[in-house]
Amino acid sequence: MEVKERRLKKPLRENPYLTFTQWQFPEDPEYRIIGKVVPPKDTDRITGKAPFSRDIKLPGMLYAKWLTSPYAHARVKKVDVSDVKSMPGVYDVLVCGDPDLQVEGSPEGLGVCEEYPWGQCNVKRPDIAFILPCEAVYEGQPVAVAVAAETPEKVDEALKMVKIEWEELPFVIDRDEALKPDAPIAQLFRGQDVNVVDPVAADLHSYVPWVAPGSDKCERGDVGKGLKEADRVIEFEIKVGTNCWGGGGVEPYASVAWIHNSYLDIWFRVQVPWMVPESAAGAPRGITLPIAASLAGVPLDKIHVHIPYTGAGFGGMNWVGNGALPTLLAVVLSKRTGRPVMVLADWSSFSGITEEEEGHYKFKVGFKNDGTVTAVEIWSNASRGHAGLAIPGCEKLFGITTIKNCRCESTVPYINKAPAACYKHGTTETIVLNEVFSQVAAALGKDPMEVALKNDGYFGHPMHPDMDEVKTKQGFPLRDSLKEVIEAGKKAMDWDNKWHPPGAKKLPNGKYHGLGFAWADEWRAGPWLPFASDNPYHAVLYFLEDGTATIKGMRTLIGVHEKTTYCQIVAEEAGLRYEDVELDHEFNEARLMFPAASGGLTWNSVILKELGMKAKRKLLEVASVHFNKRPEELDIKDSIIFERENPENKVTVRDIVSRYKAKFAGGVWATGETVLKGTEMPPTPREVHHWGRQAAFVEVEVDPDTGKVDVKKFVIVNDVGRVINPGSVAGQQYGGVYMGLGRAHTEEIIYDPLTGVKLNDSLTWYHVPTITDIPRLDAIAVETGLGYSAYGNMGVGEDPNCVARAVLRSAVYNAIGKWIDEDPITPFRVLKALGKG
Amino acid sequence: MNIPGEKKTDDIGVESKNLAKPPQIIGLTVNGRQHIFKVGVDIQPNTTLRDLLKERLGLYSPKEMCQGDGSCGSCTVMLDGKPVLSCLTLAVDCDGKSVETVEGIAEAGHPLIDAFRNNYAYQCGYCTSGFIVAAKALLDRNPNPTDEEIVKALSGNICRCGAYAAIISAVREAAERLKGG
């Protein structure tokens, strides 16, 4: 379809390191506040006043830490803490096996012990797990002993005095090795005699609906038939590594718990503070509070949650293995000591978690000479280390292509590495998706964008005409997202002039020039969404006497300008001035639709729009008495209520609110009555559609002598449906590309093959890119309105990271003419591919 | 304010008069206010400047992203006008020195604060204090920096959210404002 008259907008100041461009469309309604650059709300983050979890101080507060395992797999044989208990300043010493550390039963939908990636199950009593286990299954795992004392220094001294006798156990950190018949058993406590994760127990089906129940296979169509139809068949394999500085982000974990009277107060570093009951089994998320309640012996409603500022959150924080452990231990220690206790998890940045699944993927791909892929078969051994669940990595291949015949078989091994979790999730799926099309394009010598467009679809259906019908029926514009993002990005990269065959362009500086393209869909939150559960959600707006309004609704502040965007939406819809609206994010009595994770704004904009509209109705109803007019005859703009016919007849919101105080008591509540557009989509009714696309274009220079990949220019194009806040979108695009590039070619966790010990768990040797390592970025936001949310908007947080990590692979191939079969693409691996390493 | 002491060295049986002595009192200025600490009482030899600022003075803007490894810049403060890592600076080593943190920079109404806001130059804010201090130190000694100079001055700070480009914009804007632009 033709795109007419699009308007180019550059809402942010020019910068040689980042250009942000918006492709807007004239048919879009003009908003007063939405889509505008407004001053961000939470300026405490700039002035040093924002308290993060470790900055909390309560009277009489104790500090606590735990020991971590020096071994990849070991069991505690004997613990001697006699010297520790008598040390001055030490208040409590907890040793593994203590009944106080035990979590029993399945409160509030909690599963059996299989579901605790952090715990240790008693094989004979699978319904019991321990917060601090006696068997460690990865190096760095919290284990054996925790100490609470007056100061962190006294805790450190006390932990040094603990004497432990270990029994070292055989370990395995390599996925391929773990699946061999004589492999050491990675996790003895599970009572299994193989390292394979049981697909039924892991319940992959509930996480990835198109995996058959009780199976680990994704299958569609007939692969054998598809391969026969193909003009050509190619086979290849890649190893995707875990390389992430995980643990949720940059701020080391800390949690404070305080049991007083009959209440439990918690301050924690968290991403999903409250329970989402229908969570994917094997990946328990957001269930911290029910466990905390049972440990403290208080009802769930008597937990008072405080959420300090959060030093970023890219995922993984929701998982019990990381986010919950400090909190649960703090609860136990507070109960035992009668004091508020802060647990400091010094290990958390590197030892708590790694990033997503690592895996060895083998591909068989059949395709026509025109680039149409007829069949894909993938075998993988993706693993999430210690955690049971691993996503097969084929979700995007299934979800956003026309490929009729595909099968993805995944054997998931347990290995002796930290549990892995989502971390700007989707990199593996994006690598798998792009590997198929990049290899096909390379084999055919075709432009990779032509191949992408040929295969772009939705669960095996082509975009045209199948999806056009659905779009029309559901009131979406007839737009082709992939076509539009490609068009914008290609131009920004000057692709046609720069493109060349693989290995064909050596520059005067001796380096190889390479171009890369990758694509994917917009990240969509999965089936654990509030819509799929019975989780109640609401938002409240309280009008204050000074005429301002406060949105109340709990969520975490992970740093996506959440306060700013939420206030923009409510102010827009209610007719208030942006500066008159604030967000109170710690209000325990109302929980926003999605706490702070993938698609946070996408989901929450639905309820916030509803809240703004209700607030406006309320204001107009009350004002109608004042004006002696019907509400329909009135309107609000910039916090002033006026008569439509006679705008000079006006009164401020402040006057109305202060004059009719009683009418506003209790606030205006929104309870999520709005239904999302397009949620009733075949063939996966629990899913929303994902028609939005993104594309990444990169230009690199590869030094054939040092193996270094210099990224010269990067163009990222995201269909965000609609921009709510340009500053926030540009920040997510830049941040995603930056993280993706780091994960693609500088960041890597190195394990000692002989002991399974992490060797570079420090920011000195784990190379997160600095400001000097990042290329110029052209960020382009395309607004198609194809999103499922209130303004046709969709998420952008995860996306650029995923394509950035994937796109470097094809660029390096284009530069040196060789595929790097292992990721990340560090100089070490580039030189290996060139026969020099 | 260095008062030579005469302790400990007797234990090793050496005449103490030609030996190094422990400091007893440390005086330093923090954000323009003077403070005195007794070594062994208020602070210990292994107390870092970061601990002192946070635990004794309630200034918690210096953070601990790398957990004291010296590789993230989130604990950066200015010591006698130069950005240093407060997690690897000993409090006992700061006698007679002047410290500036982002709290002081904000209190003084420095244009960097508004510029960071205007340019969305922060996301989660955990690294932000360190960046602002490093930028302030740059603008103090070089009010008219080039982009390359800005990048170099900020190259010791890590931001995981990825606000680098916006931070460069913010520092440029602050420089313009300081020039009266």
Next chain:
Amino acid sequence: MRTIRKFEFLNARTIDEAVNTLAAYKGKAWPFAGGTDILRMMRFQPLPENLYPEVLINLKTISPSLEYIKEEDGILSIGALTKLVDIANNALVGERYSALANAANKVASPQIRNMATISGNICQLTHCLYFSKPDNRFHCLRKGGSECPAQLGDNRYCSIFGDVNGCVAVNTSDIAPALIALNARIKTNKRMVNAGEFWDVRVPGSTILDEDEIVVEIQVPRPPPDAKSVFMKFSIRSSIDFPIVNGAALIGDGVARIALNAVAPKPYRATKAEEVLKGKTIDETAAEEAAIAAVSEASPLSFNKWKISVAKAIVKRMVLNTKSR
């Protein structure tokens, strides 16, 4: 964040006080300058209990100050406590001793260059990922242990020129190769040492210094007028990073001195490469020959063959860079 382990802190007012105190504590006192290396070590505690200092002797209180840069009679003298930032920004050093200025400018990060001193940089502990792992996780040869875990482990960043006393960790000083290439001397309270003879591999130390010996001054003879010095560093990041390979060269006016670091347990003088260049005009071929000669004695470990290619490239590029004036 972990607490830094306990120690006694003493301020020295003179060099005599400092070395007398060091002698009095018989190896249990360490000199303390910028502190960036020692305090990290005292926090993460990679060493066994018996090897930590109990006393840190602050040299920054010494009077007259050891923080200075001056040039007299064709010798550049840099006080041992001169901060790296001041060397990097010194116009005189930048003009005549550019390899040294550039090396100082490439150390770690701006914050660390504001704190760290030249003597601290050259005395930093030679380390590998195994050595540095906290809590003495790997009790290696350099900690009094009986084996080197890196020899059989992941040694991708380790020595390509074999071991010294069984250790295959590399010296990561950026300043070291510059001093060797510039033919510098290191003055201690006891003696004057040529830069090439300053480093060693000990338990756990990395220099030839005695327990009661401190660096007092660095002396660099002014290079011949037509010689040019360069420094190059290859690291994964452009900032906040140790080198994978770095190097410095002084070439021209009949002189050819080339040193590499981070390729061996001690800084490595590429004498073979120097010989190749003797009497030659610097061009592409000469540079390539020198580069090949520089790594001719390399013998990689299981994971680090790639570093040979990097080292070779560094030598070649340094040699060619000395040509363009």
